[in-house]
Amino acid sequence: MYEFEFTRPASVAEAVAALNAEEAQALGGGQTLIPTLKQRLAMPTTLVSLSGVAEMQGIGLQDDGQLVIGGATTHAEVASGAVGTYPALAALAGQIGDPAVRNRGTLGGSLANNDPAACYPAAALGSGATIVTNTREIPADEYFQGMFTTALEEGEIVVSVKFPVPEAANYQKFVQPASRFAMVGVFAARFADGVRVAVTGASEEGVFRWTDAEAALASSFTPDAISALSVDPDGMIGDIHGTKAYRAHLVNVMTRRAVAAAV
Amino acid sequence: MTKVTMTVNGKAASGEVEGRTLLVSFLRETLGMTGTHVGCDTSQCGACVVHVDGKAVKSCAMLALEAEGAEVATIEGQAAADGTLNTIQAAFQEHHGLQCGFCTPGMVMSAAALLKDNPKPSEAEIRHYLEGNLCRCTGYHNIVKAIMAASGQDVSAIAAE
The missing domain is CATH 3.10.20.30 (Beta-grasp domain)
Structure with a gap:
């Protein structure tokens, strides 16, 4: 790692101020950023840890029924803390990485990084969540802007995320066995007013909504409703782990599994 | 600094x-x-x-x-001040849960974390929990066996090879 200053503010306001420094970088749980720093793929002058910000911790149910989770809440905390309120989200969090990684990695860190194969982007987009930053509220549909790209401005922090809780939902992850990331992961959610299907791991554009499937599932929320549908392999990720056509095929398979499990 | x-x-x-x-x-x-x-x-x-x-x-x-x-x-x-191994360490020794020993500190600490949350894990739960701990010697069977034994469970059914 290149040398950097380390600071651990206690409030969002202090963190925002610290991130004003030139080449400052926010640190969530560090499960992606620290390996990246070790490879010298990033060289911040200041690392601003968000782990000491109490107001970014925890899980709570709002009066309007939305589940609010602090940006610095770890995957392990969501896996155990959201079981009663949003089981599909808890199950997703419990499948990220391995137990030790889940004890450090955070919701905000995952969403800010927006790895094209990460699990949380599928949950946020599939739930129609709202990403709450220190300056504004961003709907998930506007937040994800392609691989490793989000609507976040320089120095903007994911303070919390508001998840509408669906009537039924499920996440199906086809694990890439070496990395534990999703080869393809599908989050399907049925709400009173419609269905959302978000796909991670598959597209060169990062997480996306499979709108054809959403429309078909809105009239019949069954695996058979999408049997005849397919996504275009063009634009899918093709690499040594799987071809474009293979990932496109998996999108349909994992969506049907998610719907079957959510019913 | x-x-x-x-x-x-x-x-x-x-x-x-x-x-x-x-x-x-x-x-x-x-x-x-x-x-x-x-x-x-x-x-x-x-x-x-x-x-x-x-x-x-x-x-x-x-x-x-x-x-x-x-x-x-x-x-x-993990061991007592006089060097007496704790239950998990003793079970690793008893059930040959290590060969070169390089991964063992992490295995023992992960096992301790697992048993704290889940005092009687199933074999499948142990194997799943250890997915972030790699061992290139044992093939995991005896590690799983040691953790089952440390949790006071019967280990006779676990593959021995």
Whole structure:
């Protein structure tokens, strides 16, 4: 790692101020950023840890029924803390990485990084969540802007995320066995007013909504409703782990599994 | 350099570290506690697993300064002061849960974290929990057996090879 200053503010306001420094970088749980720093793929002058910000911790149910989770809440905390309120989200969090990684990695860190194969982007987009930053509220549909790209401005922090809780939902992850990331992961959610299907791991554009499937599932929320549908392999990720056509095929398979499990 | 203070295996520990100093480097190089190993240094192998405030973490993927004020537990604190192995360590010995031993500190610390949350895990739960701890010698069977035995369960049905 290149040398950097380390600071651990206690409030969002202090963190925002610290991130004003030139080449400052926010640190969530560090499960992606620290390996990246070790490879010298990033060289911040200041690392601003968000782990000491109490107001970014925890899980709570709002009066309007939305589940609010602090940006610095770890995957392990969501896996155990959201079981009663949003089981599909808890199950997703419990499948990220391995137990030790889940004890450090955070919701905000995952969403800010927006790895094209990460699990949380599928949950946020599939739930129609709202990403709450220190300056504004961003709907998930506007937040994800392609691989490793989000609507976040320089120095903007994911303070919390508001998840509408669906009537039924499920996440199906086809694990890439070496990395534990999703080869393809599908989050399907049925709400009173419609269905959302978000796909991670598959597209060169990062997480996306499979709108054809959403429309078909809105009239019949069954695996058979999408049997005849397919996504275009063009634009899918093709690499040594799987071809474009293979990932496109998996999108349909994992969506049907998610719907079957959510019913 | 910044001063960092934490509790390691119940004793106060402090030292001067850089912002980029990893927790594992602080343990091994500043405190001289080399029981915690660095295997891959890419946060995949789990040889560096320690507990921070009771939770298993990969100490090669956490900065020392992030552990300011924390309670850290390492492999050195597992046996009793007179060297008597704890239940998990004794079970690893009894059931041949190690060969070269390099991954063992992380295996024991992960096993301890698992049994704290889940005192009677099934074989499948143990295998799943250990997905972030790699062993290139044993093929895992005897590690799983040792953890089953440490949790007071029958191990006769687990594959022995």
